[in-house]
Structure formats: structure tokens, C-alpha cells
Amino acid sequence: MTASQFKSAPEPTLRRLPRYLHLLFRLREGGLEDVSSTLIARELKLDPTQVRKDIEYTDIVGRPKTGYPIEDLIIAIEAFLNWNNTEDAFIAGVGNLGSAMLGYQRFKKYGLNFVAAFDTDKQKIGTQIDTIPVLSIEKLPDLANRMKIKFGVLTVPPQYAQFVAEIMVEGGIKAIWNFAPCQLKLPDDVIVENAQLTQSLAVISRKLHEKKILGSD
């Protein structure tokens, strides 16, 4: 456990790290052994200095002239994000999005392992989705406590989001990945990350709108 593990990286850096990772996987598949910040920057349209600063947070040292060993860099980034360890998670809300999340095998590669899903729909309770059992939401707090679950994914309709989030907190969950388009009011020690699709949609909507107004090309 080195000192740097205690250093907190800025959010923009955290958001870029997975992008590096995806590129590194691709480069490794292509048989490359080393990679420079220059190359990463060019591929991802970033500044090389920025790439180096980001990478510094992961505590890996590069070599002048050659850059960074790809394998080491992958390991370092994964360790930094704790994606090399599996985090057991609960998911609440088995609608369209929730089911999609459960079916998304890729999350396992990112250290996220769904162990149970929760819903209020009696039709769904008792069934399985991709081998994950769907349980009544009432059972969430007790089970979370007993299984020491710290990570919750919230994919319920917005009007229930606050209520279900509080149930998660009651179960000792410390990090909530919130897909509902609303602001959760929770104790300060609970980490909330809003994965709001509407935010992303707003950016592209406005940009396309501007393009149309301006008639640029």
C-alpha cells in the first residue's frame, strides 16, 4: 500500500482512465509492448502532458524514449480503479435498463459483480435474470447487511429513487450508482455517482441544435 493510493485524482482524470484502458487493450491485442503518452494523446485527441499527468496518479513510472510498458500500465490503472478486485453489488429496479445492466457481462471486467436484483413487481420476484435472482425489495436492507454489500445500482423510476436509495443506505450500502434523473438526499458519507443519460443527451442535443442554427457546413 503505497502513499499514492491515498492521493485523490480529479474527476476529469478518473473519467479519462477507462478510455486509456480501452485503448491499451486494443494496442495489446495488436501486439504492441510499449506505449508513449504521445501516442495515447494522438489516438484520444488529448494533450500528451495531460496523459502523463493522469498516468502519474496510478503510480507507474515510464521510461524516456520508449514510454510505458502496456501490460504494466493496464495493471496499474486497473489497480487504481480497484477493477482488479471484484465488488459485489445489488441492483434495484429490474426494468428495461436494469435488465440490460444485468445482462451486460462486461461489467465483470470492471470489477462489478451483481449478486442480487430487487424489484416490487410480484411478476418479477422469484425469477432470475442472467442467473441473478430477483428478490423483493423488502429483503434488501437485511441481505445487504449480512452480505456486507457496499455497492448499489439504482435503476428504479425516479419517483421511487429517493425511497429505494434510503433502503440501500439502511442496508449499509456506501456507494450508489444512480441512473434515475433526480438528486438523491443522503448522508454525506454515502458516495453517489449520477450516471444520468439525460445529461449526456443534453450535450449532444444542444450541439446539434447549434449546428443547425449556425448552418455550419
Added chain:
Amino acid sequence: MTASQFKSAPEPTLRRLPRYLHLLFRLREGGLEDVSSTLIARELKLDPTQVRKDIEYTDIVGRPKTGYPIEDLIIAIEAFLNWNNTEDAFIAGVGNLGSAMLGYQRFKKYGLNFVAAFDTDKQKIGTQIDTIPVLSIEKLPDLANRMKIKFGVLTVPPQYAQFVAEIMVEGGIKAIWNFAPCQLKLPDDVIVENAQLTQSLAVISRKLHEKKILGSD
């Protein structure tokens, strides 16, 4: 068409606008008529000045003492994001996530209207998902051109993302909402917005990891 419609807002502002909108809907339901930047800021844990600056972009003027009329503010934000107009869109990739998107009626409220879905899977081609027909991806360019589709949603596996994105561009699509975890290389005049879940996951993963390391509470 006022001058301000030509003013480009910073991305952080664009990302906050939908959050205001969700709050405003909730307040309107609660019977409120006016809202102050102070109130919005308190609810969303932001700075009141920041809220006022964001709102300024939408070209609405508030009144000292009372704030902004909620109804007007909603209309102004929706107009700014062009969510009051319906944008016809194609979606490519009808897997878990793509199907979830199609089933998500809420997008209609955000001006996004799926008119056709595309896939390579013969089992899926010819079927419908929530009344949206699934067609062969080969038909995308011609149809997009004829229907003048400008908006494409990309929910294909990452290894096909670049290829399918190019097909979209061939069809005259100018804005691509990319859900594949990879960097698309496209002409500069094509707007690409990466809705990468892994970026959001990285933020919460690291924060939870830090919490565990530090043992804070």
C-alpha cells in the same frame, strides 16, 4: 431567433440544465409558481451564482425578490436544448442496452424519437421492438439519407462501433451518441458524444476504493 441562440454554453452548464429541469418538474407538480437560484442551488448542492449564470444562457430574465417563473424557465431550458422539437433518430445495435433504449419512453420527453433500429442479427431483423422496426444495417445509409436523419445512437459491441459509425456518417448523420467504450475516428463536422458508462463507473469505483483505503468512517 435571438442572438443568444448562437451563444455556446460550456459543457458543465449543458450537463446541469437537465438537472434543473428535473427539479423544476418536481416543484411544478408541488404547485410552486416561482423559483429562485438560491432554492435550486440548495436542492442540487450548487452555488447560486452558478445557477444564475447557467440560466442566463437560456435567455430568460428573472425578477429580483421572486426569482424565475417555473413554467417560463422550463420552456426556456427545453427550447435551449431543443427538447421541445422532436428529433428523429436511428439506433444501431439491438442488444441489451439498445433494446432498453428503445423501450425507454422517457426519451420522447427529451425530444428523441426512434424511427428505426438496425442490427446484423437475422433473428432480429424484421421484428419490432416497442413498435420500432428492426432492419438490416445495410439499409441504414440509404434510409438515413432519404429520411434526412441527423441523429444516430450507437449501441453495438465496441469492435463494430467504428464500422457502424462510418455507415451512419455515410447516411448523412451528423450527431452520434456513442455508447461503445471506444474512441470513434470520424470527420470533424460530426458531433460525437460518448455516453460511456465505464467513465461514470470509474469515478464511483475509485471513490469507494479511496474510502476503503482511508477507512474514513
Added chain:
DNA sequence: TAGATTGTTAATCGATTAACAATC
């Protein structure tokens, strides 16, 4: 060696926050 790249310090840029007169 020559040349490309790292690691790091300094400069720049842009967003956030503070301050405050004008307003209802």
C-alpha cells in the same frame, strides 16, 4: 551519439465562487 520521451515546474485558460449595486 542523436532523438524521442519522461517528469516537473511555470503559464495559461476557463469555470467557479465572491462581492455588490440595482431592482422589485
Added chain:
DNA sequence: TAGATTGTTAATCGATTAACAATC
């Protein structure tokens, strides 16, 4: 009026980018 809020200018903060010596 008194008091809360807007609109706006100035100050601060933090992230990005530039510059460059050290290194292989």
C-alpha cells in the same frame, strides 16, 4: 420601506497546456 434576489464584474480556484532539463 426592508429584505431577498437578480445581473454582473472581479477574484479565486483548479485543470489544461507550454516549456524544458533529465534520461534512456
